[in-house]
Amino acid sequence: MVAMATKQSEKEMLQQVNQLWGLLDDMSESNPEAYQKFIRHHLGEGMKQFSLPEPHTCFQTRILEFNEKFLYVNLCSWSRVPAPKSDSDPVPLGGGKLEEIVEGTDIYSVTDIAYSPEVLKKGSEDPVESDQLVRLAMKYIEEQHSLRLSHSYALFKDKIKGSKKQMKQRLTGTAGPAQTDKEMTSGESGVSLLQQLTSLKSADKENDKNNPPIWLPSDIRHPKKSGLIEEISSTEFDSGNRAETPRYELSLIKDENGKAKTIQLKVELPGITSVAECDLSVSKDDLVIDVPKRYRLQLDLPEAINEDIVTAKFNKKTHILSVKMSILSN
Known part of the structure; x- marks a missing residue:
């Protein structure tokens, strides 16, 4: 009975997570302003969970x-x-x-x-x-x-x-803050988020449905796998070495004086249908894109970038993830 209950609980949590990601995906397209406001508000309380050592x-x-x-x-x-x-x-x-x-x-x-x-x-x-x-x-x-x-x-x-x-x-590694089972199943972080997202989405169905850039504040650029910190336990994990390295194009965009101002990265992700499947981590000097068991790309950036000025855009038709990073001024 315990095993059956556990499997049922995991199934329900997975359904909630998939529903949450779907609503976030839709909101990022139909109402990017509300999407950004929602993300910043709900992650403001959890900044500690995304801090670095x-x-x-x-x-x-x-x-x-x-x-x-x-x-x-x-x-x-x-x-x-x-x-x-x-x-x-x-x-x-x-x-x-x-x-x-x-x-x-x-x-x-x-x-x-x-x-x-x-x-x-x-x-x-x-x-x-x-x-x-x-x-x-x-x-x-x-x-x-x-x-x-x-x-x-x-x-x-x-x-x-x-x-x-x-x-x-x-x-x-490629891990990130983990939610506990209680957080995933409680009304505070699961149902209430879904309710709020559904409400926000319903209130703005007529907004422009183009594929706008998603701004990535520094607080949320590490939404990765669970299991990072445990009390007196190992944090080693399978980093997904079997994943394929996707095709990509990295370029520097210069101003009229020939000075590099922006780094632009385009990554081809065939078979991926949603940005929710991608984990993007950007630091001052490197970038990691991880699609569990599918793709993994880790790059050392040619210039130091401003972690607070990074945008990402995923095109569902071409399956291309575009990332723009602003280079730090000297």
């Missing part, structure tokens, strides 16, 4: 294997990781992939551990608390990656080993 400090220890090697652990501040409800509760954390780095004759490993800003602030004010956070991170790494670490460690001179981009990729 920030480096806090880094420590160095050793992996005790046949050939010992250094391990650098970046402790990161991330508002997506909850703080413990009380001093007696376990401290939640999120962990990234363990990456081996080869630099000439040097071989070492790097990983990342994320705590809530409140937890790290408390650790900064108390050396004992700080040491406990390091010990907890080491215990987590040992359990999740089946390693044995040295009990001694040293603080690294810089806040981070490697780059913020690498740290973000290890912690987030």
Whole structure:
């Protein structure tokens, strides 16, 4: 009975999600102004869930294997990781992939551990608390990656080993904020959203139904797969290596003085009928388009772009996704 109930619940959630995406699709075409207003309003309360990790400090220890090697652990501040409800509760954390780095004759490993800003602030004010956070991170790494670490460690001179981009990729990959089952099935985020969308759509059926650009505020450019942050659990996942790389065209649009002002990307996605099937993630220097089990495109951008000025437009007839990104001014 429990298994049957679970399958039924999953089916109902999937129906709600599909209905929600369909209504969002229709609204983006029939009433782009209401669409933008709706998205900004409902994501304003959830900005923390779309924040990115920030480096806090880094420590160095050793992996005790046949050939010992250094391990650098970046402790990161991330508002997506909850703080413990009380001093007696376990401290939640999120962990990234363990990456081996080869630099000439040097071989070492790097990983990342994320705590809530409140937890790290408390650790900064108390050396004992700080040491406990390091010990907890080491215990987590040992359990999740089946390693044995040295009990001694040293603080690294810089806040981070490697780059913020690498740290973000290890912690987030192509994943993004996850809704809980309760949120997906509750009236607060499921039914009420559908009701509001239906109401907004019905109120403006006569609006222009062309295919307008969809502005992507920085808060919502990472709506990806679930399972990113869990309490004391692995965040590694299948990144979809079997997906096909789609055909694309990347070009720079210059002004009258020959200065590059905009990056334009056109991606062919045969078989895709809705923008709802696409996950688009844009940062200052890279872009990822992911259609689960179908297509995946990851590009390093030729110029740094303004993440707040990005538009995306999907043509259902040609199956082409067009993305325009404004280049940062020097």
